Amino acid sequence: MTVVKDFALPDLGEGLTESELVNWHVAVGDEVRLNQIIAEVETAKALVELPSPWSGVVSALYVEPGVTVSVGERMIAFEVEGEPDAPPVPSVPAAAADLPEPNLVGYGAPAESGDRPHRRPRPGLAVAVEPVAVSASVSTAERPRATPPVRRLARERGVDLRALVGSGDRGVITRHDVEAVVTAGTATETATGTATGAAAAAAPVRERRFPIKGVRRLTAEAMVRSAFTAPHATVFLTVDVTPTSELLDRLRARREFADNRPGLLAIVAKALCLAIRRTPSVNARWEEATQEIVEFGYVNLGIAAATPRGLVVPTIPDAESLNLGELATAIRELAETARAGRTAPERLSGGTISITNVGVFGVDAGTPILTPGEAAILALGAVRRQPWEHRGEIALREVVTLALSFDHRVVDGEQAARFLADIGRILADPATTLAMV
Incomplete structure (x- = not known):
């Protein structure tokens, strides 16, 4: 027999309690398969695709694009084959506990074929979204309804x-x-x-107001929490990176780097991973609950990325295990995914140390704020061609400034200085890495 089952917004993790529906990939009357992507929602961290928890026919769409939905609030109804296993689910957050476990992206049953959904004709169907009552949790007075x-x-x-x-x-x-x-x-x-x-x-206005939401709100909360929790300190180092620039030119000409050409950021990321071996205390966190310093034996490297939705810091898991080409590829893919707003939520947490490349904006240096839960963040400035002392003479050299902010509860000034000096030594003379591995 055919029964109707409601699907509510699942818990997407990381403490996220609501999401905005961006668009539907299905319409009323569509036949869908298990794990077929049915919608795209925008959380405070990224765009997330929602897969179907059942195979069946879409019978109702309860939410329109542009509406914010709370976790547990029903979004869509399916007609599926089977016996009814529960009474109809009311459109209140408390109903989430009675819903079948959804198959989130990457979990549950294996994804089936990606063919386009078959739309079953329905005579007289004029619109794709059924006119149903909007949940009381969404107030049009609080937020104008628009996509x-x-x-x-x-x-x-x-x-x-x-x-x-x-x-x-x-x-x-x-x-x-x-x-x-x-x-x-x-x-x-x-x-x-x-x-x-x-x-x-x-007409031109003197001021504009924008609601603080999504990535902007999350970033603001994280920065305030970090700035007023961890005692920040910053050390700076200006380095002649001409040898690294020359190395990059040689590497880019090599056939094995044709598909993953490394840039300065990849070199800096590799240098950071190598320097951590000599100063592991920078790859750590302060744990307030247990009054312990947790030092990590792996490097989940965060790379700050400016996106249209705001600043995010996705991570590269186990970055210390990647070679230079693999790091270059990981950084490029990370940036592309972040700009598209499709970073998986689990990649937006769990970092152990971060890099922010302010040089891409033409900035020489800065004092970056720590990512919450990390003890250090490295800022990479712009490469400037300028007069510099070289072998007892003045020559035009490529120079960059590095800035390392650190949690002074976890890292002493001597440790921070030694760590930054090691990174600078590698950039000034890449061959010194032979003495560090």
Whole structure:
């Protein structure tokens, strides 16, 4: 027999309690298979794909794109073959405990074929989203209902969504609504020479307000927690990296590096892993609950990445075990995935030490704030070609400044200085690595 089963937003881990539905990959009437991707949600850390927990037919979509959903709140209903195993699930967070365990990406049954879903025809079906009541946990008064692209358009055009009445289904603000305000504002300005009424929304504004959410909120909370918990100290070192630049030129010309050409960041990451062998105390954390210092025998290397959604620090697990080419590939893939907002939640935690490459923005140095739970973070500045003492003479050399911030509870100044000096020694003369391995 056929039964209807509701699927609620699962716990995505890392203490995340809500997500915003970005888009559906299915519609009412679609036949789906177990583990087929049915939706994409945006958490405070990344975009996450949700797989189907059952094989069946989509019978209802309870949430529209752009709406924030709490963990345990139902999102979609399926008609599946089988016996009913529980009463209908109410749309309240407490129902999450009664739901079947969802197959999250990478877990559960093996993924099946990625063929496009087959849509079963349904006579008279006019819309893909059923008009159903919105959960009481979502308040339109608190947040205008619009999809992420429409929100972005409104920000770009200076339109306050809170002042609009949506013309879409169930009051959702559409792109047309935003563009209508902008068009009306432009026409009014042309006719009267003043910005009044709707034109004020399209005119340049003196200030704008944006809700603190998602990655921005998470980053802000983490930085405040770090800055006011760990006593920060920073040491600086300016290094002639001309020999490293020459080494990179030679490596890039080699056939084995054709597909994973290393850059300076990869060299610095490798130097950091080697230097940790001599100063393992920097690869540690302070554990307040047990009043212990936990020193790690592995390097889960965090790489700070600036993305359209904000700053994230995804990690490269066991970075110390990778050779230079593998590190270069891992860094490139990490950056691409982060910019696309598709970093897996488990890769956004568990780091043991981090690098932030401020040099890509043309900055020489800075005092980076520690990633919570780590004892050190290295900032890599911009490479400058400038006059420098070389073999008793002044020559144009490629010079870079390194800055190491550290938790002074865990790392002493002498240890931090020795660690940074080791990294600088490798960059100034890559052949010294032979004496460190």
